[in-house]
Amino acid sequence: MGISTAHVNEVEQIKATSRRLRGGIAEGLHDEATGSLSEPDTQLTKFHGIYQQDDRDLRNERQQQRLEPAYSFMVRVRVPGGVCSAAQWLELDRLAREHANGTLRLTTRQAFQFHGVVKRRLKPTIAAINRTLLDTLAACGDVNRNVMASPNPEASELHLEAWQMAGAISDHLTPRTRAYHEIWLDGEKQPPAGPEDEPLYGETYLPRKFKIAVAVPPWNDVDVFAQDLGFVAVSERGRLAGFNVVVGGGMGATHGDPATFPRLGELAGFCTTAQAVDVAWHTVAIQRDFGDRSNRKHARFKYTLADRGLDWFRDELAGRLGAPLQAARPYRFLSNGDRYGWTRGVGGRWHLTLYVPSGRLADTADRPLLSGLREIAKLHGGEFRLTPNQNVIVAGVAERARPGIEAVARDYGLLHDQLASALRREALACVALPTCALAMAEAERYLPELLGKLEPRLAALGLSDAPITLRMTGCPNGCARPYLAEIGLVGKGPGRYKLLLGGGFAGERLNRAIAENLDEAAILATLEPLLAAYARERLEAERFGDFLHRSGLLDDPRAPSGAGE
Amino acid sequence: MNEALQRRPAIPLDEPERSRLDSAIAGFSAAQLFWASGYLAGLAATEAPRPAGRAGAESHARLTVLYGSQTGNGRRLAEKLGAAAAARGLAVDVLNMADYPTSRLKRERLLAIVVSTHGEGDPPDDALALHRYLGGPRVPTLGSLRYWVLALGDSSYENFCASGRDFDLRLAAAGAQRLATLVECDLEYEAAAAQWSARLLDEAEQALGRAEAAGAPVLRVVPPPRATGNAACEATVLLNQRLTGRGSSKDVRHLELDVADAAPRWEAGDSLGVTIRNPDRVVEPLLQALGLDGNAAGPAGRTLREELVNGREITVLNRPFLEAWAGAEPSGRLRSVLDGLKAGGLGRWMRDRQLVDVLREFPAEVEAGRFLEMLRPLPDRLYSIASAPEHAEGEIHLTVGLVRYQAFGAEHWGAGSSWLALDLEEGDPLAVHVEANDRFRLPADPDAPMIMVGAGTGVAPFRAFMQAREARGARGRNWLVFGDRNFGTDFLYQAEWLRHRKQGLLTRLDVAFSRDQSDKRYVQHRMREAGPELYRWLEEGAHLYVCGDATAMAPGVDLALREIVAAHAGRDADGAEAYLAELRASGRYRRDVY
Numbered sequence A: 001m002g003i004s005t006a007h008v009n010e011v012e013q014i015k016a017t018s019r020r021l022r023g024g025i026a027e028g029l030h031d032e033a034t035g036s037l038s039e040p041d042t043q044l045t046k047f048h049g050i051y052q053q054d055d056r057d058l059r060n061e062r063q064q065q066r067l068e069p070a071y072s073f074m075v076r077v078r079v080p081g082g083v084c085s086a087a088q089w090l091e092l093d094r095l096a097r098e099h100a101n102g103t104l105r106l107t108t109r110q111a112f113q114f115h116g117v118v119k120r121r122l123k124p125t126i127a128a129i130n131r132t133l134l135d136t137l138a139a140c141g142d143v144n145r146n147v148m149a150s151p152n153p154e155a156s157e158l159h160l161e162a163w164q165m166a167g168a169i170s171d172h173l174t175p176r177t178r179a180y181h182e183i184w185l186d187g188e189k190q191p192p193a194g195p196e197d198e199p200l201y202g203e204t205y206l207p208r209k210f211k212i213a214v215a216v217p218p219w220n221d222v223d224v225f226a227q228d229l230g231f232v233a234v235s236e237r238g239r240l241a242g243f244n245v246v247v248g249g250g251m252g253a254t255h256g257d258p259a260t261f262p263r264l265g266e267l268a269g270f271c272t273t274a275q276a277v278d279v280a281w282h283t284v285a286i287q288r289d290f291g292d293r294s295n296r297k298h299a300r301f302k303y304t305l306a307d308r309g310l311d312w313f314r315d316e317l318a319g320r321l322g323a324p325l326q327a328a329r330p331y332r333f334l335s336n337g338d339r340y341g342w343t344r345g346v347g348g349r350w351h352l353t354l355y356v357p358s359g360r361l362a363d364t365a366d367r368p369l370l371s372g373l374r375e376i377a378k379l380h381g382g383e384f385r386l387t388p389n390q391n392v393i394v395a396g397v398a399e400r401a402r403p404g405i406e407a408v409a410r411d412y413g414l415l416h417d418q419l420a421s422a423l424r425r426e427a428l429a430c431v432a433l434p435t436c437a438l439a440m441a442e443a444e445r446y447l448p449e450l451l452g453k454l455e456p457r458l459a460a461l462g463l464s465d466a467p468i469t470l471r472m473t474g475c476p477n478g479c480a481r482p483y484l485a486e487i488g489l490v491g492k493g494p495g496r497y498k499l500l501l502g503g504g505f506a507g508e509r510l511n512r513a514i515a516e517n518l519d520e521a522a523i524l525a526t527l528e529p530l531l532a533a534y535a536r537e538r539l540e541a542e543r544f545g546d547f548l549h550r551s552g553l554l555d556d557p558r559a560p561s562g563a564g565e
Numbered sequence B: 001m002n003e004a005l006q007r008r009p010a011i012p013l014d015e016p017e018r019s020r021l022d023s024a025i026a027g028f029s030a031a032q033l034f035w036a037s038g039y040l041a042g043l044a045a046t047e048a049p050r051p052a053g054r055a056g057a058e059s060h061a062r063l064t065v066l067y068g069s070q071t072g073n074g075r076r077l078a079e080k081l082g083a084a085a086a087a088r089g090l091a092v093d094v095l096n097m098a099d100y101p102t103s104r105l106k107r108e109r110l111l112a113i114v115v116s117t118h119g120e121g122d123p124p125d126d127a128l129a130l131h132r133y134l135g136g137p138r139v140p141t142l143g144s145l146r147y148w149v150l151a152l153g154d155s156s157y158e159n160f161c162a163s164g165r166d167f168d169l170r171l172a173a174a175g176a177q178r179l180a181t182l183v184e185c186d187l188e189y190e191a192a193a194a195q196w197s198a199r200l201l202d203e204a205e206q207a208l209g210r211a212e213a214a215g216a217p218v219l220r221v222v223p224p225p226r227a228t229g230n231a232a233c234e235a236t237v238l239l240n241q242r243l244t245g246r247g248s249s250k251d252v253r254h255l256e257l258d259v260a261d262a263a264p265r266w267e268a269g270d271s272l273g274v275t276i277r278n279p280d281r282v283v284e285p286l287l288q289a290l291g292l293d294g295n296a297a298g299p300a301g302r303t304l305r306e307e308l309v310n311g312r313e314i315t316v317l318n319r320p321f322l323e324a325w326a327g328a329e330p331s332g333r334l335r336s337v338l339d340g341l342k343a344g345g346l347g348r349w350m351r352d353r354q355l356v357d358v359l360r361e362f363p364a365e366v367e368a369g370r371f372l373e374m375l376r377p378l379p380d381r382l383y384s385i386a387s388a389p390e391h392a393e394g395e396i397h398l399t400v401g402l403v404r405y406q407a408f409g410a411e412h413w414g415a416g417s418s419w420l421a422l423d424l425e426e427g428d429p430l431a432v433h434v435e436a437n438d439r440f441r442l443p444a445d446p447d448a449p450m451i452m453v454g455a456g457t458g459v460a461p462f463r464a465f466m467q468a469r470e471a472r473g474a475r476g477r478n479w480l481v482f483g484d485r486n487f488g489t490d491f492l493y494q495a496e497w498l499r500h501r502k503q504g505l506l507t508r509l510d511v512a513f514s515r516d517q518s519d520k521r522y523v524q525h526r527m528r529e530a531g532p533e534l535y536r537w538l539e540e541g542a543h544l545y546v547c548g549d550a551t552a553m554a555p556g557v558d559l560a561l562r563e564i565v566a567a568h569a570g571r572d573a574d575g576a577e578a579y580l581a582e583l584r585a586s587g588r589y590r591r592d593v594y
Helices: A010-016 A025-030 A039-048 A056-064 A086-098 A119-131 A156-173 A179-185 A273-290 A301-308 A310-321 A369-379 A399-411 A422-426 A447-460 A520-537 A544-551 B003-007 B015-025 B030-047 B073-087 B102-107 B125-134 B162-173 B190-213 B280-290 B304-310 B319-328 B333-340 B346-351 B355-361 B368-374 B415-423 B456-472 B494-502 B523-529 B531-539 B553-569 B573-585
Strands: A050-054 A071-077 A083-085 A104-106 A112-117 A212-215 A229-236 A239-247 A266-272 A341-344 A350-354 A383-386 A392-397 A470-473 A487-493 A496-501 A512-518 B063-068 B092-096 B110-116 B146-152 B183-185 B233-242 B252-258 B271-275 B381-384 B395-401 B404-407 B410-413 B429-435 B450-455 B478-484 B508-513 B543-548 B589-593
Touching: A010 A039, A025 A039, A025 A119, A025 A179, A039 A050, A039 A179, A050 A056, A056 B125, A071 A119, A083 A086, A086 A104, A086 A112, A086 A119, A086 A369, A086 A383, A112 A119, A119 A179, A156 A212, A156 A229, A156 A239, A156 A273, A229 A273, A239 A273, A266 A273, A266 A310, A273 A301, A273 A310, A301 A310, A350 A399, A369 A399, A392 A399, A422 A447, A447 A470, A447 A520, A487 A512, A496 A520, A512 A520, A520 A544, B063 B073, B063 B125, B073 B092, B073 B110, B073 B146, B073 B190, B102 B125, B110 B162, B110 B190, B125 B162, B146 B162, B146 B190, B183 B190, B252 B415, B271 B395, B280 B304, B280 B355, B280 B410, B280 B415, B304 B368, B319 B333, B319 B346, B319 B355, B319 B368, B355 B410, B381 B395, B381 B415, B381 B456, B395 B415, B395 B456, B410 B415, B450 B456, B450 B523, B450 B531, B456 B478, B456 B494, B456 B543, B456 B589, B478 B494, B478 B523, B494 B508, B508 B523, B523 B531, B523 B553, B531 B553, B543 B553, B553 B573, B553 B589, B573 B589
Parallel strands: A212 A229, A470 A487, B063 B092, B063 B110, B110 B146, B146 B183, B450 B478, B450 B543, B478 B508, B543 B589
Antiparallel strands: A050 A071, A071 A112, A083 A383, A104 A112, A229 A239, A239 A266, A341 A350, A350 A392, A383 A392, A487 A496, A496 A512, B233 B252, B233 B429, B252 B395, B271 B381, B271 B429, B404 B410
């Protein structure tokens, strides 16, 4: 398999000795004296879609109470292409309330997350998810993750084909290990027949996670340039002709380590629809064989590409595929955001895109969003589509059902026109504190507060309706794809953020670091004059990120030109 | 129940040996006798076989490397240093700070610290406890300790390497000698760390070489005479820490008392008598129910309130009080209630009520002096000591469950538990005395296995047992069965049990939480599930201890034991009873229930 037997990192050793992802998970679940699993097993549960976390708000307090940290698990449900039925929605809603912390989190990869599932509830939760015909296998870990697809309801036929491709890729790249059924389902579901081979992944799986998305232009809502492997649908006469293939994108970085960096995917060429699954398979295999297994901070596909070059990849892929990729076809992206409100698709069905702040469906005193979606699911016989911007589309609504669904959505505060600014509806935040172990600063909990401070300033500048992408993460790993935002805020420490500016509105250009360690006052003080200059000097339809580049303000953001004076 | 004592000879010398000792010390003065006792104890200490391994009984000839690491860099550096030291033939321990018993610090001679800094200058989670301890009031003088500190950090943060600096300064402040100036590493730490390690190893090699050359037997001095067992002594509160987590249905406190000045003698298994004060929350409702003014004159120039606070039992009911109150109560209803309970049930009736409930239910007009005469003196409250003297010298730890409940339409408080839990703060003085509990002692044989069954605050003496076994290096297997209401909040001392288990001191840990599922599960259910192994342990000589609630838990455990013995020894009910009787007679089934 070409895996170097030289130095490999700890996780590689854990994978290699895990007996195809079993490790000691089953035994650890039986240990009632601790709410945690052993450290090696927590690496393995990721492959099963399960992340051990603890309530960091309570960490210090519990240490003084001589209690172990308040451990619980994040459980990520894989939803290829982000499509689920109303019946599945209702069951996930029930699990969120009965087994998790009463919230359902929609992720930037069109998956569901449960938070706060304690160890003794893990098995019943996974078993119940399985009964809905969804699963959590390979939702995390060093494998191909949830395959994304543009949930673009306007062009429904193309969307359907793109979504079917996402499903086909997902099926082909799913790990074959039976560990998942053994550990979580007690043989409830028949394991696949035949020997337990991992023809793609082998014993050690991939060096690191692998992300794939299918985009349908002109919408780049999946952020195709942030993926290890992206497919950009190319249509001819309204039908899918094939895909432009984008490789080597990725967000994660480490503060202060210049060897790590976010990277835009590069256009490698064009493949036919019939080739797409093989392109995905072989690209993953190339990364399996050439990815760095010694250093996990250098193990993503983007570093393999950066080190070896696009031409090397094209040759390697052509060799495995039996033919080179064709020349890339023209395409154009307009935006990486969502299109809120009602849209009409082919076939006369309607689709309603709802706004979910940071993807968190919870019942708070003023906004009972979880209940709102539950009420809609009871009315709605069709589908739900999760968007890569942490929102949800009520899809396939008949004309006569529109008023009822809209009334419920409005009652529960789910409509975008109920928001104070366009900035708010474009904003993304990762989960961060208190559950994410990697977070260095707040994100989801703090974003609404920061937006609330920016909104009066935007209003005063006449920018309330100007869509600007702002993305905040609690650490540099980039779950909310902050390096593609026009305004990126990346947590460095409690209340401190690195500020990055000038990303492209359609996700086609990375932003640039402007300042380290800004607190809220400094963030506002830095942004305010830039927004003011934008309000004064922007060209027609010019985006904030584009304006910052054209005006030269990015090079000296603290001294806006002041109308040329 | 002093079987164990009776089987142990009081003096381990035969007649000829004893007369040789007598003639050797004939004519010695008191001072000479005192010196000789120390001399002999020193000889004993150097000759006694020393169990290897656990807890590093001897640290002076070793290099100890402690790391506090969040991302694993610190741990890797520490392990690398440890491997390099071992390669040079140096005795070295590499430990996560989280696993390091602070009691070992004063025995250290050479200490290398690798610690990182996070957030706003904070130590990593695993280093928090040691960091806090070194910055606190209980750090011993570390005059014979020499140390190095390697600090890891990220200079883009304001408080770069702050926790490394803290460790460096705190060790110096405790009198330890810095062998090299603190080395602060940025994200690119490898080169600086390698240099630091190399220099450290040279110095450690020199220091340890000298220590071995000077390895003469150490003469130990017996500590000065201590207060005898039962004398009252003054203690000071060092810590009053809630143990139950947020959202718990219970409030259980861990109290640490400083008794270093009085230095009472005790052993794991003993209890502590605490002279309590009746808090306002029980005194005021009583005065209200009586319709008396607290400022009314009481005996010996004190007010009624003062007398109730310090002198009288005013919560726990007793029969003489009920008789006296019935005599004063005009309606005669209390009299008929008591008559009705003559056939039985008075105990239960009294347990369900506090004194104030009787005053409210059966009102009577009684003047202050007469009322005081009806009351018993306020007795000391007894708590199982939760620490071993070998672990924290000069400190006594208690585990106190706050008694608080609603009954008869009013809030009720335990006098002792609420005074200890809610009214005592760090620095407050209190009077205590040790109550020896010879029936509840560690097995004399350090190799004997031990099964401990405790519910709620009943784990307190087992904490002391484990500390004692850890400190003594006892090699017997240990098994704890613990029960309480909710796993997430009520697992008392959970982190300590898990640490003991990780280090191999605790062989097996079973838990039962009654309110985490629809069916109630208690310690006896866990024992039944582990029946075969439990019986095997007993057959292998295990000592079984039960501590906690006497009304439901202890009988439930006893019944489970009979069933286990009957099932696995193939005995009938009488046979099982005989088996347990044998266990009791040989001192291997001990209970401390209340």
